Amino acid sequence: MLGLALPIYLNVTIDLLTAFILLSSFVMLSSKWISFYIHAYGIQSFLIFILTLILGIETQSVNLYMVALLTLLVRCLAVPYLLLNMMKKFSIKEEINLSIKIPASIIMGLILTVFGYFLIFRLIHNFAPDIIINSAAIALSLIFIGFFMIISRYTTITHILGLLVIENGIFLFSVILTPTLPLIVELVVLFDILVTVVAMLILSIVMKIKTGSLSTGMLNRLVG
């Protein structure tokens, strides 16, 4: 496990970066504008890229350099570009109907974060240093917040972004806890994202053509 003897400046850097990663997911929860979500996701991915790069420099591992580079290319550039392109094509701007209002969803995100901290503390506080507890708890809260974004919003683009946030959380988890993961696993995950995003975009386009909107709020009428 990482972090048994990290120098203090690295502790501070990881602490700051993970806190900003968590904040960017709160930015996503607190806004109605979809382009805002996508930019926040891009910034989140960029912060994860910097974190991975710093860990790579610290552990002298070529694998982590490669993973960081791929993160930059796929998460930070390709996926936001695809989503923004799609938004422009269908001129979607704002999420009209939220099932949970914004202040309530911010507070809900907060509760999920506290729950994540609690869970991680109960699970690993016996054998992990504090900074690992902090980062792992933030990664777990990213997963929870991603799930919450999926269930509290109606537009398919938001669903895609929720999935991506979950995926970011899992990636952060793996980088923090097992930075020596084989490169092939990371490669598989990254291409998984790309394929998922493209497939879901195609599905949304089909949905837009068939039903005339990107909202999943009406989809239960198709049952039976």
Next chain:
Amino acid sequence: MDSYITSAVFQIFQIITVLAFSPLIAGFINRIEEIIQGKRGPSIFQPYYDLYKLFHKEIIISEDSSFVFRSAPFVSFVSMILITMLIPVLTAYPLPLGFMGDMLGGAFLFSLSSFFINIASLDKGTSYGGLGSSRATVLAILSEPTLILVFVGVALIAKSTLPYVMLNTIISHLPLYFSSSHFLIITAFFLLFLADTDRRPINASTHVEMSMIEEARILDYSGPYLALLKWSGYMKQFLLLVIFLNVLVFPWGLAVNHSPLSLFIAVITLIFKMFIVGIIAALIDTSISRLRFFRYQEYFAAAFVLSVLAIMTFQYKGF
């Protein structure tokens, strides 16, 4: 004995600094806002002229008002002066009366001043007074939890609620200065600062009846009473800026010994830091629009989240 006398002199000088320079900062921020909007704007000494003018006008008081109406400006003014003694305005070491109260005591004094203005505006019996005080109370209810949590965060970092201890802790232990909880606390406090000094997105100081909050509370005051209230408003902004800058953001440049030269340097750096934050505040104020009254909770929910995250991330930061 000698150092005790100089400390007392420093304390008096501290109060004089706040009294003298608070209108200047208000005028400066106004001027910058006007310049950003493409106008020339009033002189940065305009608040001094306003105060001078108001002190030479007569007082008109409604027959129905009681002693509460007459005492509120003095309570507000005196509580601002008391807060000045509690916080590190010019010196990094505590002055004789610095242990009179901690940051919570300062928050109580701010609330006391606000509370007296509230009941004074109810005391007049006009409709605008009730409107203003009810809106101000809603704002206070929304912002108070965040303020308390910011103080809890400061207390966690410094192991004390005294502002002097916080200042010296983050100076002497630099990793704490760069910790995420410190930055989150700074952001939460800045959001509260914008809300408490009537800047956008809250902007309580408009004269439009639909949206006025602060103005509705002091609408019936005139002459020297109004001048006192305005002056204590300027001082409130100045003191919040002092807490923000000298305790949280940039605790360097304060006087560390009893020489007059370091005092002079402390005043200059303080004003300079305030000008920089004033420019940032003016930029924010001109670049975003005002929120609807029923969306204020989003703004305060964001500040609340920041302060809670500061506390959460501090627990397991690992240094």
